Amino acid sequence: QVQLVQSGAEVKKPGASVKVSCKASGYTFTSYYMHWVRQAPGQGLEWMGMINPSGGNSNYAQKFQHRITMTSDTSTRTVSVELSSLRSEDTAVYYCARDHGGNWNYEGYWGQGTLVTVSS
Amino acid sequence: DIQMIQSPSTLSASVGDRITITCRASQSINVWLAWYQQKPGKAPKLLIYKASSLESDVPSRFSGSGSGTEFTLTISSLQPDDIATYYCRQYKKDFPFIFGQGTRVEIK
Numbered sequence: 520q521v522q523l524v525q526s527g528a529e530v531k532k533p534g535a536s537v538k539v540s541c542k543a544s545g546y547t548f549t550s551y552y553m554h555w556v557r558q559a560p561g562q563g564l565e566w567m568g569m570i571n572p573s574g575g576n577s578n579y580a581q582k583f584q585h586r587i588t589m590t591s592d593t594s595t596r597t598v599s600v601e602l603s604s605l606r607s608e609d610t611a612v613y614y615c616a617r618d619h620g621g622n623w624n625y626e627g628y629w630g631q632g633t634l635v636t637v638s639s
Numbered sequence: 640d641i642q643m644i645q646s647p648s649t650l651s652a653s654v655g656d657r658i659t660i661t662c663r664a665s666q667s668i669n670v671w672l673a674w675y676q677q678k679p680g681k682a683p684k685l686l687i688y689k690a691s692s693l694e695s696d697v698p699s700r701f702s703g704s705g706s707g708t709e710f711t712l713t714i715s716s717l718q719p720d721d722i723a724t725y726y727c728r729q730y731k732k733d734f735p736f737i738f739g740q741g742t743r744v745e746i747k
Contacts, residue, residue, distance in 0.1 A: 627685050
């Protein structure tokens with residue numbers, strides 16, 4: 520069965536960077552895009568971008584274009600997202616989510632979420 | 640960007656009621672729409688994809704319909720376990736992908 524296990528909670532100061540990882544199992548890692556979605560406290564879901572673990576090409580939401588990097592490591596079946604220049608508004612739960620399947624990109628399987636708190 | 644507008648923001652209904660949530664896209668997205676259920680403190684769960692296809696293991700009281708710019712999620716008989724926030728999400732190949740703002744469903 521598909522399993523996505525994310526790294527633990529982080530507390531960062533404004534201006535710092537954070538890297539959240541997501542270890543996948545139960546399927547062919549390189550066959551499905553992985554998305555990153557975040558949710559600020561009490562707010563809705565916000566799509567940040569997606570990465571093709573086979574080759575590493577990615578698409579980012581314009582909002583994050585200059586401070587986000589998504590990577591994948593096929594040897595460890597892990598994808599990661601790094602967000603730099605953190606501000607208080609980046610406090611959120613960050614989810615990785617695998618494509619459902621087929622040729623269309625939408626989230627079918629989700630990780631448990633990682634809380635990132637940005638506070639001085 | 641394609642914008643997704645959900646209504647209502649909050650819906651209060653009784654157990655057994657039929658409820659409908661609407662999602663409108665700012666331009667046509669054909670049938671490239673998914674619906675998610677999110678319970679407090681949990682990750683979202685896929686309910687419906689391609690506007691009307693039911694994900695496996697999702698109860699049949701959930702259904703989706705629509706195409707183009709207007710879509711609905713219907714729960715035919717509301718159950719206590721359905722208390723959650725529901726989101727639509729377009730996936731027409733036009734970045735960025737956008738979620739609706741969510742509809743919170745409560746029991747009256």
